[in-house]
Amino acid sequence: DTAVSQTPKYLVTQMGNDKSIKCEQNLGHDTMYWYKQDSKKFLKIMFSYNNKELIINETVPNRFSPKSPDKAHLNLHINSLELGDSAVYFCASSHQRTGELFFGEGSRLTVL
C-alpha cells in the first residue's frame, strides 16, 4: 500500500514531445512537491503545492506545468522536451511546516 506513488517509473521519449508524470499520495498530507535529481545527483525542488495552491516555483522553465486537481494529486506536465530534461523526478508530500517529506520512488525520464 504505497504512500506516495508515481507513474510511470520509466519514460523514454524523443525531443520535442510532451509528457506527463502523475503523483498520488494517500497520507492525508496537505503539501506536495516535485524534485528533480540531475546527472550530478543534485536533488532540487521544482514546485510545491499546499492545498492545491502553488507556493514554491523555483525558476523552472514554463515548459514545466504542475497541476494539482486535489490535495492528494500533483501531476507534472512537460512540453517540448529537451535533452537536458533527462533526470529522475521525485514527487513528495508532507504536512505543512514539517521537513519530513515522504518521497515516491522516482520517475526516470530519458529524452533522446
Added chain:
Amino acid sequence: DQQVKQNSPSLSVQEGRISILNCDYTNSMFDYFLWYKKYPAEGPTFLISISSIKDKNEDGRFTVFLNKSAKHLSLHIVPSQPGDSAVYFCAAILNTGFQKLVFGTGTRLLVSP
C-alpha cells in the same frame, strides 16, 4: 551555488564500526536540518532531524550533531550494519513560511561485513 555540501561522495566502513557522514552549509538562515537515506530505485526516506536550537539529537544507532558556528553537521551511525549501505542526503530548511528543503549531493555509504 550549492548551499548544502557533502564533500565526501563515498565512505566505506566495516560492520560494527562507526560511520561518520559530514555536511557543511553556507546559509546561516537555515533553521532545521535533516538526514535522508536512499536505496537504489527508491525515493529518499527520512532518517533523523535536528533543530538549530540544539546541538545533538539521538535516535537509536543514529546521532546527528550540529555545530552552528562552523556551519557543520554530521551523522554518526554506530554500530554500522550492512543494511545501512545506501546514499545519505543531508538537507536544510530555509523557513520562508513554507518548507523548502535544500539537499546536499549525497554520500554513498558502504558497510562491509
